[in-house]
């Protein structure tokens with residue numbers, strides 16, 4: 001089951017319409033997240049497999065990158081943005097009235113977008129998130145966004161296969177568990193709550209966006225167009241890329257656990273409590289209603305009926 005779940009989460013991350021982190025980054029985020037899922041969350045996510053694919057939306061922002069912060073009211077716009085979409089899909093992922101197909105769609109979206117949000121240029125509208133900043137990287141003419149998404153991560157790892165992602169994820173998990181990220185990992189998820197998704201996701205976006213000023217283009221865009229970005233600029237950026245991928249995976253794992261344990265499992269427990277209420281007076285109560293078909297199906301999909309205790313995600 002564990003390895004099946006692993007495959008599912010990675011599949012969730014490889015969506016059409018990607019607009020931040022390439023295939024390597026997304027798969028790595030999914031593998032990192034996977035290792036922090038509780039067993040029950042993994043079982044639940046796996047049970048929703050094989051739904052339709054969905055494309056993502058992105059934040060709209062027009063202020064220049066000298067001002068690095070994200071303001072939901074100012075930046076999100078009436079048509080919605082990544083943050084409002086995370087709110088929507090978080091609610092849908094935990095909504096037991098929806099079909100498993102729709103829940104899977106919501107999970108896929110979350111796997112994708114929570115990873116995307118840690119890419120600094122995803123949260124930046126300046127020059128279309130850097131897509132319009134033409135640069136040279138290791139002899140190739142490309143654009144700054146693509147270098148952050150894809151080419152700098154691939155330079156580091158030396159490939160983009162799932163096995164590359166898995167081994168990068170293992171390195172990052174070690175850093176979180178016992179290495180350089182150990183002391184700060186708790187701060188990556190501090191205050192995250194599904195009861196206020198907008199505030200939580202705005203904090204994620206602001207955190208990523210701050211790197212636009214400090215790391216992505218500390219001296220403005222023109223300074224990046226005077227020579228090859230490899231190796232000097234790459235060396236200044238790659239540590240932030242690793243940090244952000246690790247953060248995305250850790251946050252995503254925690255987020256899925258929060259959805260499962262505070263919404264899905266809690267709802268199932270409430271259903272049980274409702275049925276078993278007032279044991280003393282039980283004979284005087286009308287016969288309890290039979291489980292609806294949907295509930296029976298859900299219980300069957302979840303497999304482990306009696307094993308939904310909360311588990312700390314931190315190892």
Ligand SMILES: *[C@@H]1O[C@H](CO)[C@@H](O)[C@H](O)[C@H]1NC(C)=O
Nearest residue numbers: 054080084085088089092105
């Ligand atoms: C939430 O997501 C569903 C499914 O994609 C979509 O139909 C709906 O319009 C979304 N609602 C909001 C408020 O974004």
